[in-house]
Amino acid sequence: MTSPLPFTLNPKTDLVLERTIDVPANRVWMAWTTPQHLKPWFCPKPWVITKCEIDLRPGGAFRFDMQGPEGQTQSFTACYLEVVPEHRLVWTLALEPGFRPAAKEPLPGVKSFTAIISLTPRGSTTVYNATVLHPDETSAKTHDEMGFTDGWGTALTQMVEYVKTGM
């Protein structure tokens, strides 16, 4: 089971997307934690995931490459921090795999963040909560203006659709 996280949500530095979705938590978990099932939904179209590597354990690698419609690419390397199957998944861009502090920002001008995905079963549905922690207000604002809610929201809609059509 999940245990309470030792942090207090700070609305000035944290962005939250919460939605009740009518798919079971074990399917959402599978969609987040296996490359085969992450690729189809993780990027808002027309961007796509061209590569995904998952080493699902604290300290393990979470790597993915995104490609845009004009062929432009972005590569991300994150590190898992907490893995509670079907309940909570925490990863950060502030550390590389093996817990080494990241040498640079994930994208120019964008500071690292930590993502906490929490799944709470409620009947046949799941309360899906994605909370993203930033180091300061400016980086939260930048992430918000870059379209956090639309981006993560659209990806979630794609995921629900993908799960419903049989994965």
Add this chain to the structure above:
Amino acid sequence: MTSPLPFTLNPKTDLVLERTIDVPANRVWMAWTTPQHLKPWFCPKPWVITKCEIDLRPGGAFRFDMQGPEGQTQSFTACYLEVVPEHRLVWTLALEPGFRPAAKEPLPGVKSFTAIISLTPRGSTTVYNATVLHPDETSAKTHDEMGFTDGWGTALTQMVEYVKTGM
């Protein structure tokens, strides 16, 4: 038991202090993980630890204040990443408690690092390994020149002395 860490040691960015010490691993663990037993040895004298807070779980806080002989103070806030009792303790300055990316460098000009303390019992002694991971060569070099080996080595000598005299 300990599991292999998913990282490869990089001699250009990582600093290592390894020593076989003739005190048992469970005492070393206690010295690292309880404020009462950390304070007496953690700083090379004449510096002292004036405050220490430990919330021993992944995501938990590791905070300590150091005070120098002229009264100057330095405060550090770290986050535990891995806690394997009597075997391995991992904490980082790159994240604040609750896994939030740190907003600033721990000291001006000093980049964040991750510390991995590994304890391997060997008869009545313990192989003590402290490995410190830096984001890049420059920060490893800076930490080395600031006296990593002397500092961490002296603290370890103080710890062994403290354990041997009954804690």
